[in-house]
Amino acid sequence: MSPTLADVSTAAVPERGGGPKGPQLVPALTVISHPVPQRVGERLRLDALTAGREVAVSRNGPDFSRPGAPRGQPLNDPFISRKPLVFSPGSRAGSVRLTCQDGGTKVAIAGSTLEGTWELSESELASGVPLELGQRVVLLLHPVEAADDAPTADALGMVGESTGVRRLRRHIERVADLDVPVLIRGETGTGKERVAQAIHQRSRRRSGRFLSVNLGAIPKELAAAELFGTQKGAYTGATQGREGFFRAAHGGTLFLDEVGEAPPEVQVMLLRVLETGELYPVGGSTPIAVDVRLLAATDADLDERIRDGRFKAPLLHRLAGYDLHVPPLRERREDLGRLFFHFAREELTALGEAHRLDNEDAYAQPWLPSALATRLVRFQWPGNIRQLRNLARQLVIGSRGQPTLQAEPRLEHELELAAAALPGAAVAGEALESPLEGARAAPRRKASQVTEQELLAALREHAWDLKATAEALGIPRPSLYDLIDKSPNLRTAGDLSSEEISRAFETHEGDLDAMARALEVSRRALGRRLKELGLTPRAE
CATH class of the missing domain: 3.40.50.300 (P-loop containing nucleotide triphosphate hydrolases)
Structure with missing residues (x-):
């Protein structure tokens, strides 16, 4: 069986339709970031997959276009290989296989490189899977309604085609x-x-x-x-x-x-x-x-x-x-690229720098770097459109004088932490493990069934390894984050003061595992806080 991305519960995924009574869904690829900003928002429907056929995507084809537009064009990025990525029907209903060929374009999810063939589940597609191609182009793999491709008569002042x-x-x-x-x-x-x-x-x-x-x-x-x-x-x-x-x-x-x-x-x-x-x-x-x-x-x-x-x-x-x-932003991630560039253009216009988004040179460095675009797509957006507008302003103003957008470390850290709780998130080196079907340590259940005492006991038993804790409790990892956030007696690494971390570092002589157990926070998140403070944990 092909390896899969980290398994997620459909209970943690926004409803997008589907099933015997819902609308028929087909996979699609939407451009989130591209060296030519005008290409953002273009889409390629993978209708052939529903008929059991493959779709090969490369620099030269097939064509991406606006929904309902009569014509389109291929990705055309000169740094993307002519050797295609192959999308094919998966082994389970609604799943999609992605095959990366040797010598072809490097494909990554949140910085983790994919090799060979990977199978993406229906629930992961419902959340949206961002694919970084050659560290230059970001495509979002997501479902669309099969009958939803006609042009809308009027945009009504709302940006997006989700x-x-x-x-x-x-x-x-x-x-x-x-x-x-x-x-x-x-x-x-x-x-x-x-x-x-x-x-x-x-x-x-x-x-x-x-x-x-x-x-x-x-x-x-x-x-x-x-x-x-x-x-x-x-x-x-x-x-x-x-x-x-x-x-x-x-x-x-x-x-x-x-x-x-x-x-x-x-x-x-x-x-x-x-x-x-x-x-x-x-x-x-x-x-x-x-x-x-x-x-x-x-x-x-x-x-x-x-x-x-x-x-x-x-x-x-x-x-x-x-x-x-009105759908929340996390349920319309395919619109995020267009929305971001819409707000960014407004800010650049106010600064007299709107020409930055008029680039048509496919050889240019993307103004929105692929890694940052992926973080934006995977962010949960609790503040929705208003929060995205504010973030676009922060990034544009904070990157004045720079050739590309750059996020300051604090902002990048916030984006990364929030994205880690996203269903189907492929966090570097962690979610690319290949869990087999049925390998859960506990049966699936609702997060509301987990008591605070049970939660704390499981966290301590697994040394605050959040992935292992979620598996032991039988709940999705996003639900575990929610339970920790709502518990008045639990805290995260982000709640720790720099003084408390420094004292623990000295007490435990830089032993990261001992620090995580003593402070009762995620080992991985604590490691990030140490890095921010310039503290290097002791080598294992």
Whole structure:
């Protein structure tokens, strides 16, 4: 059997569809980094694999193109071999084999070189597998929907061609010209307000006002007055009436962000407006008719808040006249290259250096180095699009005067640590071990079934070897990281002060294993901290 990358649990992988009831998926390769920046985002669908045939990818073919575009071109990097990489159907459903030929292009995953034939599981493909070709081009191997290749009519201001984004665009087009309220769900930083603006711009109210209100930023005692206005004399100091956001948005669209933070009395008033089209200003007794389309957004679990009595079920039903989900960045990794270059161009334009991204010389060094591009792809992005924009600014400004982007050691360390917890992550020298099927030390189970005492005992038993601990507990390694982060009695190497590490180094005379046991942190992560501090552990 071909060796595989580190096994991962599908429970730790974002759902991307598939299975007998889901859409049919096919593998695809998307350009994340290339010496010619304009090539970023181009895609090659590997449809032949679903028919049992091979696909050979080299410098000269086949063609990569934008989704839906009639023409494309091969990778064309002169440092990539003409001897192809061969992709073929794997031995299990949904898996893909990658064969690297002797004398061909060097292929690496997170700095670990692949040789011979490797089999990538369906769950690893669902997470996205970044392939570095010749340390110059980065391709992401990932699934796409078989029927999802038609060009979208309008980008709606959203960058990307991932399945999730294309699906979101279609839903926006379907609901935009209707007057129903829309509830936009998604994690913080995913761009929910951008979705609301796109709906407004394509609605019948596009000539009216679009007002955005963040309920989480308004003191709870003022929320009702801010939204519904006040009657003169409603409270001490109210010498004149106040219009409020609803009346200010009359004839247009009102976007309420963080609607889950609405106080109970505001929830009652919102429900009345949605049911009757009328509101009562604070202190008023006469209803006022308003013509407003309400769009709301939340990153909270409103169903859980309903069960806890913190949110009213009838209001959720009214708000969710149509329900939209904005996918997090980790579920649309194939868009990351285009998004990064989009934000980088904005920053370079502000610096007067946008010409850096107009390069068409395939012999040039990639402005986004392949190793850094891979770290970006493998990062978990808890802050989503907002975090990516900030990171692009940090890298661009921090690399002024340099021919290529460079990450300072602290930032590089953060990217590497977070990527280590990614499902299917191939960390140098570790994940390229070849576990056989069924070789787990314990049956698979949910992380929620692991108690803190059991977790600590397993960590101590395996000397804080996180891979061995996860296998012993029968949970995916990403879930182990989550359990450690959530435990108030456990810490990571990143939590240690430099003084504490230095004292332990002296006490144990540089013995890394002894230090890891004493400090109760990962040996590998502790080794990185020692390197940062200029301390060299004793040779074994």
